[in-house]
Amino acid sequence: MQGKDELEKARERVIDEISQNMNLYGVTPSVGRLWGLLYFQNHPMTLDEMKNELGMSKTSMSTSVRHLMDLNMVDKVWKKGNRKDLYVAEEDWYKTFVDFFSIKWRNSVADNVNAIDKSLTELNQLIESPGISEEMKSEIKSDIDKLHQALDYYEWLNRLIDSFESEEIFKYIPKRTEDHTNS
Template sequence: MQGKEEIEKARERVIDAISQNMNLYGVTPSVGRLWGLLYFQNEPMTLDEMKHELGMSKTSMSTSVRHLMDLQMVDKVWKKGSRKDLYVAEEDWYQTFIDFFTIKWRNGVNINVSAIEKSLKELNQLLNNNDISEDINQEIQQDIAKLHRALEYYDWLNRLVDSFESNDIFKYIPKKKDYSE
């Protein structure tokens, strides 16, 4: 069929670019390739169909789909008459970005804030110890100040993530235009 080869070539170019760039965000190229494949499908796909298209093992395919579902980049769907699990890619790139990054950012913020709070507690306890030298006292004070500045940053980052999750970010950086024309 005329044009089919050109369509496949155009899709493959985009899928390749996506798979190469997904590693910037902690996703392997093969997982990026899977998302690209699902993105260009007009129908939901089963694990067997994905396995056939990408030449990956069913176990690897299942793990990759689960990873994409955890990142909210793929959804499981139901289709009447089908007994197998079916999957589709989230097609809203804005929402995919928001989901992907807010999951990563929230996790990073929580880990770092927890460590900072634990360290602040320990440093404040040490500060209350009368047996420490003036040099150690000064060093503790400097560390406490640095950690408070870090907490201010994480508060800002949490508010930034909130603006993504509420879509308020689009008030400040609006979506440009509809490219489906």
């Protein structure tokens, strides 16, 4: 079919770049390639079809699909007469980013706040310990102040995440909603 090679080349270029960009966020390039493959499909795909397209094992494919589902980037769909699980990519790039960003950053914030809380508890106990020199108390107080500044940052970051999840962010940075079908 005329144009098929050029179409595949154009798609592959974008899929390659997506897979590398997702790697920045801790998602393997193979999982990024899978999302790119699903994004450009005009129909749902089975694990076997994905496996054949990407040359991955069925186990690896299943794990990758689950990972994308956990990030809300892929959905399982039902099709009458088909007993195999079918999957499609979430095509709304804004929603994909918001979900991806929110899930990854919310977990990171929680982990960091837990570590800080634990350290603050220990430092507050340490500063009250008998025999602690004034020099050591000064260092501990400095660390406590730094950790409270970090907590302020994480509280701000949680509010930023909230603004993404509530879509309030789009009041300040609107989505582009132009029709690009004839571009």
